[in-house]
Amino acid sequence: MVRRSIRDWDESDVRIRPNRRGSRPRTKDRPRHEDAVPARVVSVDRGRWRTVLLEPDANVRAVTAMRARELGRSPIVPGDVVALVGDTSGRDGTLARIVRIQERTSFLRRSADDDDTSERPLVANVDTMAIVTALADPEPRGGMVDRCLVAATVAGIRPLLVLTKADLRAPEEFLRSYAPLGVEHVVTRRHDDGEIAGLAALRDILAGRTTVLVGHSGVGKSTLLNALVPGADRATGAVNDVTGRGRHTSSSALAMPLPQGGWVIDTPGVRSFGLGHVRAEELLDAFTDLAVLAEECPRGCSHLADAPDCALDAQVAQGAAGSAGPARLASYRRLAEALRRNDPWEA
Known part of the structure; x- marks a missing residue:
């Protein structure tokens, strides 16, 4: 072997490693994935999505999938209808890819708190x-109900009040606050033999619908779900004797088909339902009982407690138009003040 002097080298002897980033022409065209199969997302766990195929001529089977790179960081939540490619056999150890998210008919979100504008997608x-x-056991909290009603209204979702544990307290007083809204409701109570009265009525209401269950921990969501979906086996918990609050029993959202048709999605029990993603001007529309009364207010009225010539106080005090009363007005104003703090134009 003849050793060469460094002076004998020239550019033809240097091997240039091609730039991988520029080695392939870039294109904005995305693959069509015309062979993709539709599926419904039923749960999410650490970057993997559990889905159920929706092909009418296919055997019902669960398929685990990952997100395709072209979707970026688009949120994928239980209830989403997606398109899958790859191995959709559902066998252990197989993994499909989610390449498309079908246009949603609704998208429910919440924030950690009212002053947190970052959204937390829940279901679609x-x-x-x-x-x-x-x-x-625990005591009902009207503020939580009001927040859920607002979130449902903004998302275009029909609300349903499900009142549990009527064997411990009659529902009439609580329902009186929401009677002016005309919100559909069902009342359940548990008999000594463990049977749940009102369950048949709830089944009839949910049949054919896609429903999300929302509520504080300890209110009986998992108990209802286990009764509605045989074999659901969602863990149930008791209420803390010291704090009066329920313990978290469900750690993730889970969608399940109902025997009578339709779907139900159980969500983890929450301590609060933040509305930081809701615009201040959307709030009054969600309080439909107060929106009617606000028509008597002067133009530009903020409807807050310090608003001059606001007509809400007098009309609520008089019970005008079947108003729900001071508690609803106070709830609206607490939320309105928090949301306006998030808006630099209103602050």
Whole structure:
């Protein structure tokens, strides 16, 4: 072997490694994936999506999938209808890819708190929000119900009040606050033998719908779900004797088909339902009972407690148009003040 002097080298002896980033022409055209199959997302777990195929001529089977790179960071939530490619056999160890998200009919979101404008997507393509509230143990919280009603209205979802534990307290007083809204409701109570009265009525309402269950921990969501979907086996928990609050039993949202048709999506019990993603001007529309009364206010009225010539106080005090009363007005104003702090034009 003849050793060459460095002076004998020239540019032809240097091997240039091609730039991988520029080695392939870039294009904005995305693959069509015409062979993709439709599926519904039923749960999400650490970057993997559990789906159920929706092909009418296919055997019902669950398929685990990952997000395709072209989707970026687009949120994919339970209830989403997606398109899958790759191995859709559902066998252990197989993984399909989600390449498209079908246009949603609704998209339910919340924030950690009212002053947090970052959105937390919950579920998609639901037409009913079942707001599950215990009449006692834990005590009912109208503020939570009001927040859920606002979120449902903004998302275009029909609300349903599901009142549990009527064996501990009668529902009439609580329902009186929401009577002016005409919100659909069902009341359940548990008998000594463990049977749940009102369950048949709830089944009839949910049949054929896609419903999300929302509520505080300990209000009985998992108990209802186990009764509605045989084999659901969602863990149930008790209420803390010291704090009066329920313990979290469900850690992730889960969509399940109902035996009578339709879907129900159970969500983890929440301590609060932040509305930081809601615009201040959308709020009054969600309080339909107050929106009617606000027509008597002067133009540009903020409807807050310090608003000059605001007509809401007098009209609510008089019970005008079947108004729900001071509690609803106070709830609206608490939310309105928080949302205006998020808006630099209103602050």
